[in-house]
Amino acid sequence: MQNETIKQAPLLEARNLTKVYEDGVKALDNLQLTVHPGEIFAMLGGNGAGKTTTINIFLDFIQPTSGNAFINGIDANSDPLEAKKNVAFVSENVQLYPNFTAMQNVDFFVRLGGKSQYKRSDYEDALVRVGLQREAFDKKLKDFSKGMRQKCGIAIAILKDAPAILLDEPTSGLDPKAGKEFTRLVGDLRDEGKAILMSTHDIFRAKEISDHVGILNAGVLVARKTNAELKGVNLEELYVEYMAGYMEEVGEPSALINNLS
Amino acid sequence: MFKLIFIKELKEIIQSSRFTISFAVCSVLIILSFFMGAQNFLASKAQYEAAVQENRNQIAANTEWTMVEHTISLPPQPLSTIVNGISNDIGRNIEMRGRGELRANNTRFNDEPIFAIFRFMDLEFIFGIVLSLFAIIFAYDAINGEKVSGTLKLCFANSVSRATFIGGKLAGSFVGLSVALLIPFLIGCALLPILGIQLSSDEWVRLALIILSGLAYFGLFLALAMGISAMASRPSNSFLIGLVVWIFAVLIVPRASVLISGRLVEVPNVDEITAQKNRYRIQLFNEDRPKMANFSVPDGTEPSEVMSLFSSHMSELSSTRQEKIDAFTERINEEYANKRKRQEEVALGLSRISPTSVFTLASTELAGTSLRLQNRFMDSANEYQNVYSNFMTEKTGQDGGGGFRMIMITSDDQEEPEYLDPNEMPQFEYSRASLGEVTENSLIDIGLLILFNLLFFGGAFVAFLRYDLR
Ligand SMILES: Nc1ncnc2c1ncn2[C@@H]1O[C@H](COP(=O)(O)OP(=O)(O)O)[C@@H](O)[C@H]1O
Numbered sequence: 075m076q077n078e079t080i081k082q083a084p085l086l087e088a089r090n091l092t093k094v095y096e097d098g099v100k101a102l103d104n105l106q107l108t109v110h111p112g113e114i115f116a117m118l119g120g121n122g123a124g125k126t127t128t129i130n131i132f133l134d135f136i137q138p139t140s141g142n143a144f145i146n147g148i149d150a151n152s153d154p155l156e157a158k159k160n161v162a163f164v165s166e167n168v169q170l171y172p173n174f175t176a177m178q179n180v181d182f183f184v185r186l187g188g189k190s191q192y193k194r195s196d197y198e199d200a201l202v203r204v205g206l207q208r209e210a211f212d213k214k215l216k217d218f219s220k221g222m223r224q225k226c227g228i229a230i231a232i233l234k235d236a237p238a239i240l241l242d243e244p245t246s247g248l249d250p251k252a253g254k255e256f257t258r259l260v261g262d263l264r265d266e267g268k269a270i271l272m273s274t275h276d277i278f279r280a281k282e283i284s285d286h287v288g289i290l291n292a293g294v295l296v297a298r299k300t301n302a303e304l305k306g307v308n309l310e311e312l313y314v315e316y317m318a319g320y321m322e323e324v325g326e327p328s329a330l331i332n333n334l335s
Numbered sequence: 336m337f338k339l340i341f342i343k344e345l346k347e348i349i350q351s352s353r354f355t356i357s358f359a360v361c362s363v364l365i366i367l368s369f370f371m372g373a374q375n376f377l378a379s380k381a382q383y384e385a386a387v388q389e390n391r392n393q394i395a396a397n398t399e400w401t402m403v404e405h406t407i408s409l410p411p412q413p414l415s416t417i418v419n420g421i422s423n424d425i426g427r428n429i430e431m432r433g434r435g436e437l438r439a440n441n442t443r444f445n446d447e448p449i450f451a452i453f454r455f456m457d458l459e460f461i462f463g464i465v466l467s468l469f470a471i472i473f474a475y476d477a478i479n480g481e482k483v484s485g486t487l488k489l490c491f492a493n494s495v496s497r498a499t500f501i502g503g504k505l506a507g508s509f510v511g512l513s514v515a516l517l518i519p520f521l522i523g524c525a526l527l528p529i530l531g532i533q534l535s536s537d538e539w540v541r542l543a544l545i546i547l548s549g550l551a552y553f554g555l556f557l558a559l560a561m562g563i564s565a566m567a568s569r570p571s572n573s574f575l576i577g578l579v580v581w582i583f584a585v586l587i588v589p590r591a592s593v594l595i596s597g598r599l600v601e602v603p604n605v606d607e608i609t610a611q612k613n614r615y616r617i618q619l620f621n622e623d624r625p626k627m628a629n630f631s632v633p634d635g636t637e638p639s640e641v642m643s644l645f646s647s648h649m650s651e652l653s654s655t656r657q658e659k660i661d662a663f664t665e666r667i668n669e670e671y672a673n674k675r676k677r678q679e680e681v682a683l684g685l686s687r688i689s690p691t692s693v694f695t696l697a698s699t700e701l702a703g704t705s706l707r708l709q710n711r712f713m714d715s716a717n718e719y720q721n722v723y724s725n726f727m728t729e730k731t732g733q734d735g736g737g738g739f740r741m742i743m744i745t746s747d748d749q750e751e752p753e754y755l756d757p758n759e760m761p762q763f764e765y766s767r768a769s770l771g772e773v774t775e776n777s778l779i780d781i782g783l784l785i786l787f788n789l790l791f792f793g794g795a796f797v798a799f800l801r802y803d804l805r
Pocket residue numbers: 095096097099100101119120121122123124125126127128
């Protein structure tokens with residue numbers, strides 16, 4: 075798989091991406107990554123590792139201090155309107171308009187994504203596909219649980235039908251069953267040829283579906299493994315060590331890297 | 336894309352409970368204000384008609400024109416139903432005199448002081464205070480609320496420009512809310528004829544202009560609140576800032592400008608001026624005293640001759656004195672009027688910092704109840720004074736200017752005294768400003784309302800272009 079994708083142009087690419095916030099915090103340090111069509115790249119990292127910062131740069135919510143983010147070859151920060159036509163986004167905590175029904179929300183955001191040809195039945199198909207109960211279609215969002223909102227979010231991303239998808243910790247806070255369903259859906263989308271950049275702190279989930287895993291620590295991509303390379307690793311040990319390493323602010327990721335390789 | 340955001344904003348507003356509640360409250364208030372305004376107008380009209388009738392009766396009960404105490408009255412302005420302006424505060428009746436200064440008295444609030452405490456709830460109040468507050472309540476979290484709730488990020492994950500987004504939001508909320516507000520207004524307007532208020536086509540146009548300026552006023556507060564919402568990080572902050580701005584615009588600036596202008600331009604009060612005139616009168620009289628005492632006649636003049644010489648000497652002195660007094664009064668009145676006018680101009684100019692004052696000035700002007708109402712009434716009365724004076728001179732030989740009257744009643748039992756015909760008295764007409772005049776006079780303020788709109792819409796736009804979307 076890797077040999078095929080290398081020939082194709084990447085749909086998502088971070089090139090020497092560095093972000094220093096106004097208060098001097100270096101959130102990203104010379105980040106390099108590429109995601110090709112039909113690939114899932116999992117950005118693994120604890121809180122404050124720089125995952126959201128990366129995604130925010132791709133969506134032009136913030137400007138990088140240096141380096142570039144490309145979506146389908148378009149610089150996301152110099153031509154954001156064009157770049158964003160090629161990407162769909164599901165956040166950690168999907169928020170929709172509380173006074174609109176699921177249908178109304180899906181309709182609005184999908185149209186905003188540039189797709190106006192859909193009929194109600196298309197929306198229904200997408201919502202069924204993501205596993206939302208039919209009774210909820212015409213309920214107002216304010217009564218929705220987080221899981222239901224995440225489902226709507228992914229349905230909107232599916233309907234936008236963009237070649238690249240950005241997922242920012244999409245399964246955090248979901249119960250195991252919902253998390254599993256969500257992961258399965260993401261896998262299906264990859265199989266349809268989407269290029270997916272997913273941030274997560276769940277190493278098990280990352281290993282389960284990702285083609286590539288990059289471990290981000292304090293803005294530095296300290297390790298990069300293919301799924302095959304992760305196979306023999308003791309995940310539990312890695313996880314504990316990795317999290318502990320982060321939590322104690324060791325800042326020295328060599329142990330983690332040794333363990334990985 | 337614009338249309339999509341526009342319609343979303345519109346739907347979002349209409350589906351919110353915030354809208355349901357405030358729409359209900361506004362509708363009730365607006366329709367109620369039409370009702371109350373109509374009641375108020377009809378009461379004023381009845382009082383006016385009674386005063387006119389009373390005056391006629393009084394004339395008809397007299398047999399001598401010299402005995403008539405003629406009073407003219409200011410008819411109520413039909414549009415005071417909508418915008419009271421100063422119509423309740425100014426004197427409505429003037430006791431006519433052939434010459435000298437005229438004074439208007441009997442204000443509505445003087446008759447019914449209870450209303451002076453709470454004022455009336457007219458449309459100007461509804462717009463100026465209630466609707467501007469609603470504009471802030473609706474828009475204070477328009478931007479930062481979407482940021483806090485997270486929908487802003489999801490929107491801008493798409494190929495949407497900020498200009499389109501804020502433009503759609505501004506237009507959507509403005510159109511949504513103003514169309515909603517127009518409904519109770521139209522109901523109120525339709526009620527007017529039913530409530531017994533007949534408006535001329537002129538006045539309908541003016542009413543439409545008042546409502547349009549009200550909507551412009553509402554729009555500028557909406558844009559202002561949305562701009563604040565795009566500058567403050569949290570909705571609670573922007574609500575607080577909006578409220579402070581509102582308090583200044585609605586409550587502080589208009590009052591402060593009057594106080595400040597009072598400091599900047601000193602104007603003597605009316606009592607001071609009257610005292611000044613009286614002092615001058617006494618001074619002149621004292622100056623004339625020696626001349627009166629020095630009256631002498633050549634010896635041997637007949638006593639009756641002496642009497643008539645003395646009388647003409649005295650009246651000569653008196654009329655030169657009167658001439659001087661008249662000149663003095665005229666000068667002092669003019670000075671007073673000029674100073675007062677300057678003070679007014681300063682006050683109005685200062686108050687125009689606040690959109691609320693601008694709206695008040697525009698709407699009262701259009702309704703014919705602005706400060707000009709008093710001036711026009713006095714101008715009309717002064718013009719009428721000449722007509723009245725001529726009429727009285729013709730009837731009685733005196734101009735009816737007051738002073739001593741000598742009345743000789745020769746009783747003749749054979750002859751019934753003949754009562755006066757009130758129809759002979761020339762009619763007083765209050766000359767209302769024409770549509771052209773009021774629109775011309777309100778042009779500055781309507782222009783300012785538009786300017787405020789452009790300013791605040793532009794401000795909201797710029798604030799959002801620089802907004803941190805995360
Ligand atoms: N607006 C900001 N200003 C300053 N520092 C920030 C800002 N946003 C995030 N950071 C810092 O940047 C680092 C990376 O944050 P983030 O990308 O949100 O991490 P993650 O999504 O991986 O949890 C953290 O140390 C965080 O405190």
